[in-house]
Amino acid sequence: MTARTTPVTQSHSPATRHMTxxxxxxxxxxxxxxxxxxxxxxxxxxxPLLLEGELYESGIRTHFAASLNAPVQSPAGPAEGLTQNLSRHAMTAGFDMVAYTAFALILLAGMALAERFGHPLTVRSGLIWGICGFITMHLAPAIGLPPELPGSVAAEVELRQAWWLGTAVVTAIGLGLIAFGSGALPLIGVAALALPHIIGAPHLDTYFGIAPPELAAEFASRSIGVAAASWVALGGLGAYFFTRNRES
Amino acid sequence: MKTKTLALTHVDTSFAGIALTALAGLMLLLIAGFAQASVLHDGAHDTRHAIAFPCH
Incomplete structure (x- = not known):
């Protein structure tokens, strides 16, 4: 135990700064x-699905159910231009990295906090951290606010952002109580997971869909799948980088 | 007796360092996901849709 407390509990010590x-x-x-x-x-x-959705958003294609004058079926198939507009896709790649760096810093703060309370981190437990991050930041919010194609009409963006943030915070607390709590705390954690969905996300009282439901459904499920894979990679990589070279 | 390895196999990060890291993450999250400034919104548009942040 002396090993844990000796070098690093003094604030602003070199070891502390090094660890930060x-x-x-x-x-x-x-x-x-x-x-x-x-x-x-x-x-x-x-x-590809996003660009196809934009064909419906901009009116280049019209979903047959959305117009009396449209053909009986909606055309399917990818939009042209996946390789055009490279600056747009470069921005997307850049912002993906910004977003996942944000996720990484929050996730690693949680990992470091857990270590302070005596739960050592390994790459394998990092994978579970990644799954929990995916549930917190993507799956739980998506239950109330499904991933949307461009052009979807939804409730006020500020209301949805507030519900999204509240859901992420409450879900993180709930998962933390389940993972690390004792006594009745895990049960309270389960209740916390359910709470945002009992309150319910802000929704309109009418449907406005302009794109075919098949396209919107495939977009939503792929968004969730890509996030799951990326988050598991993030959890494992975060634990790997944070636990390696500790002897030096 | 403390060996160097023993001293550092379980390294504690200061609470201030943890808070700083979490705060940096939250700031980046606000920029990538929530700021409505149009330059940020346009650049982050596809990312926000893919990550299922409320976008419009």
Whole structure:
């Protein structure tokens, strides 16, 4: 136990500063790498659907159910231009890396906090951290606010952002109580997971869909799948970078 | 007796360092996912849709 407390409990000691820098750089490396994974998966699986959705958003294509004058079926198939507009896709890759770096820093702060309370981190437990991050930041919000094609009409964006953030915070607390709580705390954690969905996400009282439901459904499921894969990569990479070279 | 390895196999990060890291992550998350400034929104548009942040 002396080993745990001796070198690092004094604030502003060199070891403390070193660990903070190590935490930040680990998050940066893991976030950039996982963001790259997310960007590649996104270009493969999501961007084609997004561009196809924009054909309906802009009115180049019309869903047959949305207009009396439209043909009996909606045309399917990818939009042209996946390789055009490279600056747009470069921005997307860049923002994927920013977003996953943000996720990485938050996730690694949680990992470091758990270590302070005596739960050592390994790469394998990092994978579980990644799954929990996916549930917190993607799956739980998606239950109330499904991933949307461009052009979808929905409730006020500020209301949805507030519900999204509240859901992420409450879900993180709930998963933390389930993972680390004792006594009745895990049960309270389960209740916390359910709470945002009992309250319910802001929704309109009418449907406005302009794109075919098949396209919107495939977009939503691929968005969730890509996020799951990227988050597991993030959890494993974050734990790898944070736990390696600790002897030095 | 403390060996160097023993001293550092379980390394504690300061609470201030953890808070700083979490805060940096939240700031980046706001920029990537939530800021409505149109330059940020346009650049991050496809990312926000793919990550299922409320976008429009």
């Amino acid at each position: 820098r190590h935490l930040l750089t680990s998050g940066l490396f893991a976030g950039l790498a996982a963001g790259l994974v997310a960007a590649l998966l996104q270009f493969w699986l999501i961007t």
